[in-house]
Amino acid sequence: MMSTTQSIFGPRYLALSIGIILAVMAVGFEGLAVTTIAPAIANDLQGITLYGWIFSAYLLAQIIGTLVVGRQIDRKGPAWPFTIAIILFAIGLIAAALATNMIVLITSRALQGFGAGAMMTCVYTAISLSYPDELRTKILGAFGTAYVLPSMIGPYVAGVIAQQFSWRFVFWGVLPFLLLAALLSLPVFRKLKIPNVHKKSETGATWLSILLAIGTGLFLSGLGMLPEAIGIVLLLVGLVLMVQPLRKLLPAGTLMLRLGLPSLIASRGLFFAAYVSTQNFLVLALTETKGLTADIAGLIVASAALSWCVVSYMQSHWDTADQGRGRNKRIRIGVLFMIVGIGLVVWVPATNIVLAVVGQMITGIGIGLAHPTSGAVAFANAKEGESGEISANLQFADSFTPGIVIGIGGAIISVSHATGMIMEIGLSGAMAINLVLILISLFASTRLKIGKSVGNSIV
Secondary structure: OOOOOOOOOOOOOHHHHHHHHHHHHHHHHHHHHHHHHHHHHHHHOOOHHHOOHHHHHHHHHHHHHHHHHHHHHHHHOOHHHHHHHHHHHHHHHHHHHHOOOHHHHHHHHHHHHHHHHHHHHHHHHHHHHHOOHHHHHHHHHHHHHHHHHHHHHHHHHHHHHHHHOOOHHHHHHHHHHHHHHHHHHHHHHHHOOOOOOOOOOOHHHHHHHHHHHHHHHHHHHHHHHOOOHHHHHHHHHHHHHHHHHHHHHOEOOOOOOOOOHHHHHHHHHHHHHHHHHHHHHHHHHHHHOOOOOHHHHHHHHHHHHHHHHHHHHHHHHHHHHOOOOOHHHHHHHHHHHHHHHHHOOOOHHHOOHHHHHHHHHHHHHHHHHHHHHHHHHHHHOOOOOOHHHHHHHHHHHHHHHHHHHHHHHHHHHHHHHHOOOOHHHHHHHHHHHHHHHHHHHHHHHOOOOOOOOOOOOEO
16 A cells, blocks of 8 residues: 655655755756756857767766666675766866866767766656655656746846856856765765675677667767768768667667667657657747747747646655555656647647647646556566666667767758748648657557566577
């Protein structure tokens, strides 16, 4: 029976809960803030030709940090990897704040990406090991809120800081939150016990992660060069390099939507990618084709974050009421809401402010239901000694898939522009990809009938 008296902010969990929330807010704010200040950084450091690498370096390093550290955690526990992740993330922030050229800035972004990927994987693992099942939907809901809230204020605050002072202060400002998160979380992390389960050598996983990062880099670079021939070549080479690492590093059968945990990871990756990509291209559509200012477009997109926060809080209470029996159903309902929300804005020529706000709020309701619940289902079905791997899989779904999908959407817009189409058509094409992904996610969400006996066997 689930207890209704425990709280993630009770004496037993208070320090860890606040530490987790601060860590997530630090990573979320920094990531979103860089989106706002990146043009100023590139202009100030005279590196506009390397603009895309401000984001690509972060993503590629995050892939390695997420997958490698996830397996280290299952051998050594989360305390030491979390310490290293905090240090690397902090060094990356300091190096970015002091950067005098784009090479240093891009290197600092790679350190931040590795640190962020590793840190979030450690946080997911701590949730799996520290909280009982009935509290996981609550802490995961708070986790989601802590990540979403920066999207409502982060870009605006970063813009003000960059305009009134310097973009460098944005990086400095994250450090205190990071330090406090470490002080609160590390004492608890050190006490966490990892089951003594025999593990395979991690050397293969490390090299596969690096190969996946290289393949992803080539794939994204190729997408950015379409429709030129070199772009097509790089895209195909990158795709070939990515397939085998994905098959080996993710739960067996993820790419084929195998029943159970593989379909859960696939569904989560697809609906989260559709959510993030829709937000990115909706802002572009509102500013470039509807004539809205960036701040108004940002407020419209923030309506999804608001409904996400509200529903994320509510779903934890529903989870307590039905003792977790309705989790799979809530994931499916959440994905259905997202289909409706994204569908309202998929045809950009017909999109207006009202449709955009309503669509975003409905989409936020959907992800507020599906995102924290999918994490709780994954942890409830973890095999002994594999919390780190599942944590890595969840974090990977939240970071890798959106980066790929946004790259594909950008390529569609680029190709449409090169062939003389109006931007609204290209944007509609990018939005249509998101709708296709969320429909596949719905199918995958019907294949989540997993029980305690099912784990995430790695090929």
